[in-house]
Amino acid sequence: MTDRTHFIIFMTAVVAHVALVFATRVILDGSEDAMWRFPVALAPMSTALLLLLLGVSQFRRWADELDRRIMLEALVISFWGTLVVTSAYGSLQRAGLPDLNWLWVSTLMVVLWSIGLAVAKRRYR
Structure with missing residues (x-):
């Protein structure tokens, strides 16, 4: 994977993470009793994990x-x-x-x- 491709994937994950953080905040407002609020609250962690894996793999390559x-x-x-x-x-x-x-x-x-x-x-x- 080229550095440009890696950067595009990384930035896509960053944008997805920010979007998920804001979306979960909007979705969770007013849903104190819903059982689905726990998986929704953890949704941004999927993109955070992707960012972590991409960042570590890229760092190991060039450091x-x-x-x-x-x-x-x-x-x-x-x-x-x-x-x-x-x-x-x-x-x-x-x-x-x-x-x-x-x-x-x-x-x-x-x-x-x-x-x-x-x-x-x-x-x-």
Whole structure:
């Protein structure tokens, strides 16, 4: 598969994922008692899994040793940062802060991974 074909498939999956996220939000509004709401809520995960598989396969194809080291350091920063922030917030919830939606954890991981990439790239460039 060429890089262009891979990019087109990847972007199609991104668009499908975003569309499914918005569609599930619209469909699930007002359907608190319906049994089908659980599979509908999980529908965007099918495209997320496709994106993950495409991203990993593409990365393995073009990444050299330095790129892999940078990615590993970014993931380490994301993992430990997420662990510290979620543990701290869990303690603060016991002190009275409101519960947060679990989707914030994945958002935090992506933000910390992006910061980790910037830090690692700066270190090695």
